[in-house]
Amino acid sequence: MSQLKEPNLPESDVPESTARRRMITSFSLFALAAAIPVGVYEWITNSPKLYGARKPLRRVLDANAALAKTYFSNTHLVATFPVEEAAKKPRQNGYDGLKTPLPEDWKLQIDRPQGAPLLITMDEVKALPKHEIVYEFKCIEGWSQVQHWGGVRLSDFMANYKLGTKSGNAPNPESADDLYSYVGMETPDKGYYVGIDMESAMHPQTLLAYEMNGQPISAPHGAPLRLIIPVKYGVKNLKRIGRMFFSDERPRDFWAERGYDYYVGL
Ligand SMILES: Nc1nc2c(c(=O)[nH]1)N[C@H]1C(S)=C(S)[C@@H](COP(=O)(O)O)O[C@H]1N2
Numbered sequence: 001m002s003q004l005k006e007p008n009l010p011e012s013d014v015p016e017s018t019a020r021r022r023m024i025t026s027f028s029l030f031a032l033a034a035a036i037p038v039g040v041y042e043w044i045t046n047s048p049k050l051y052g053a054r055k056p057l058r059r060v061l062d063a064n065a066a067l068a069k070t071y072f073s074n075t076h077l078v079a080t081f082p083v084e085e086a087a088k089k090p091r092q093n094g095y096d097g098l099k100t101p102l103p104e105d106w107k108l109q110i111d112r113p114q115g116a117p118l119l120i121t122m123d124e125v126k127a128l129p130k131h132e133i134v135y136e137f138k139c140i141e142g143w144s145q146v147q148h149w150g151g152v153r154l155s156d157f158m159a160n161y162k163l164g165t166k167s168g169n170a171p172n173p174e175s176a177d178d179l180y181s182y183v184g185m186e187t188p189d190k191g192y193y194v195g196i197d198m199e200s201a202m203h204p205q206t207l208l209a210y211e212m213n214g215q216p217i218s219a220p221h222g223a224p225l226r227l228i229i230p231v232k233y234g235v236k237n238l239k240r241i242g243r244m245f246f247s248d249e250r251p252r253d254f255w256a257e258r259g260y261d262y263y264v265g266l
């Protein structure tokens with residue numbers, strides 16, 4: 001069982017309702033955007049009658065257009081900080097999936113719809129361009145801290161290994177239909193697991209992180225490789241990734257199964 005206190009907190013201590021409302025709004029728009037084919041969207045926006053007659057619909061479509069444009073773009077970035085502001089001794093929290101020793105022969109396992117799983121070493125991960133981010137990590141329990149992480153962009157990783165698409169090609173902004181809707185991740189012992197919507201996975205600040213404060217990530221912070229996903233609360237930032245997979249069905253999610261909102265966006 002988990003040691004985390006999250007589910008026992010009184011409602012009032014959980015700063016979640018605002019985030020949840022915001023998340024529901026933005027996700028509903030995203031779901032709508034995904035559900036309305038581009039042709040239909042263009043037909044409606046180019047139709048003067050409809051455009052004039054249906055203000056609420058038009059507002060939704062304008063939001064869809066904005067979302068479609070930002071799906072692969074570098075806008076909507078989380079605020080970043082000077083590196084000096086990063087915590088020298090970052091807080092630790094949550095050890096599910098970390099209670100057994102890290103397998104000595106650890107490799108990142110990637111399941112693919114076609115072919116055998118890929119097994120990727122840390123050296124191969126590190127061969128991709130390194131990015132660093134200093135941002136405010138937020139735990140849903142009510143604490144936050146400016147932290148400094150380094151690793152590779154999940155989107156670069158997916159492009160390099162041609163992951164996340166039904167065709168087996170690299171993700172392409174011109175064919176968003178080809179992308180699976182979710183990325184699933186779990187620890188090697190399957191003790192902790194998360195599901196991430198593809199939009200957040202492809203966000204330019206989302207990292208497969210292997211460094212904290214310029215040093216290899218320590219065991220309690222998720223060595224050798226963890227997810228750093230600044231657009232989400234801490235719960236989604238899975239430590240010690242063992243396996244990754246892509247799916248149109250929502251992957252299991254540890255805290256969603258314990259009553260938290262699945263998307264916990266910020
Ligand atoms: N494997 C694993 N990853 C996890 C957790 C966990 O229990 N196990 N807890 C999550 C939660 S709730 C938070 S706030 C962050 C904390 O990361 P940190 O220990 O590096 O501060 O890890 C997240 N990732």
Ligand SMILES: [Mo]
Binds near residue numbers: 093094138140235
């Ligand atoms: Mo957390």
